[in-house]
Amino acid sequence: MKNKELKILLSAPRGFCAGVERAIEIVEKSIKKYGAPVYVRHEIVHNKHVVDNLKSKGAVFVEELEEIEDKSRPVIFSAHGVPKQIPEDASNYEMTYVDATCPLVSKVHREAENLFKLGYHIILIGHKNHPEVIGTMGQLKKGSIDLIQNEEEAENYQIDNGKKIAYITQTTLSVDDTKEIIKVLKRKFPNLKEPMKEDICYATTNRQMAVKEIAKNCDMFFVIGSRNSSNSVRLVEVAKKSGCENAYLIHSESKIPFEEIENCRTIGISSGASAPEILVKNFINELKNNFSITIDEIEIIKENVVFKVPNKLN
Ligand code: SF4
CATH class of the missing domain: 3.40.1010.20 (4-hydroxy-3-methylbut-2-enyl diphosphate reductase, catalytic domain)
Known part of the structure; x- marks a missing residue:
């Protein structure tokens, strides 16, 4: 052979990518600064090799803050971003937290907030249950953002005619598939507001x-x-x-x-x-x-x- x-x-x-490099550096530097263990809410980035390596250095991975028994230890939020409630919960527990949300995900969070303040109803194009989507939807009160996952859902999407609508997207989508979904939405809603700069990173x-x-x-x-x-x-x-x-x-x-x-x-x-x-x-x-x-x-x-x-x- x-x-x-x-x-x-x-x-x-x-x-x-730069967001992943930064998130890993945040965990490593946090262990150095605070000592082990340092908790990380959700896989810091979606890779077993990375997670195992950080575990060996003193990171402990949990899915929810409630799982952390010793709340005097710091917790890091993963690169995918978290709903607004999570830092609030950490503060209520009087926990030290470090946010490793990628700045390009944070940009989408701020976009959502600004659009909401301007009176827009928001469509988020993304995949249900992905932590980034959960984090982005969790920036605003329930019902402010609707999730659309594909062209079919875009075709079937209904909203009051009088409402101002805008879209944002998950950062890691297929560029071409997203274009097709946006095409459908624009045909149905010609006044649909677009992000100033594309959200796909x-x-x-x-x-x-x-x-x-x-x-x-x-x-x-x-x-x-x-x-x-x-x-x-x-x-x-x-x-x-x-x-x-x-x-x-x-x-x-x-x-x-x-x-x-x-x-x-x-x-x-x-x-x-x-x-x-x-x-x-x-x-x-x-x-x-x-x-x-x-x-x-x-x-x-x-x-x-x-x-x-x-x-x-x-
Ligand atoms: S948004 Fe892009 S740059 Fe940021 S962590 Fe995700 S893939 Fe990397």
Whole structure:
């Protein structure tokens, strides 16, 4: 098998975004400042490798504040953002908290608040039950934001004719699918107000553009990332829609399909915004053990976005 030649098109940019880097740094710096344990509400970012690594350094992951027995310890809110009630609850418990919400998610939160103040009813395009969607909807009182997940829901959406409406979106959606949903909404509601600047973030957009560029030239495509990582799952969909039907997510329990890869000349690789580069390296090393590989990295844009951690941790 080792002699079989395999070309890898390595998609770039891929992997960690600025929001993920910042969230991980916040946990590490909090452990340094406050000592262990430091609690983290929800997976800081959706990646098992990252979570396990932080656990080994002294982070304890919980889903709700109520689970924290020793409330004298600090708690960190994940990069996905939290409903307004959560920091309030932490304050009521007299807990120290650090907010690792990505600044680009916070931007959407502020947008929602401003639109509400201006009298708009808000449509949020996103996926039900994703923590970011729960966090964004939780910025305003119940009933102020309606969730729309797809074109069909957009077609069926009804609202009083007289109401001013605006839309915002989850940051990690498929750029192309979202365009179609917005098209439907604009046809139905010509006065629909749009965000000043797109809510789908730069990292999601760039990773999808890069996959689109490569997928059509690949016999198989692999995205390294977790099953609950929205932007990783979207990358698999983008690869499929862009000409590579055989696109798969490689998560912590995946087995590499060597037999299928045996039939390929070229495969594509990318990774979600919460997947560390070491997982891409490990995957490529596994392939190296079985094939004679050449790697061609295709970089469609350079990223230089950096988000600072809160001052209190420096
Ligand atoms: S994917 Fe985008 S919104 Fe999410 S953490 Fe990264 S930069 Fe922020």
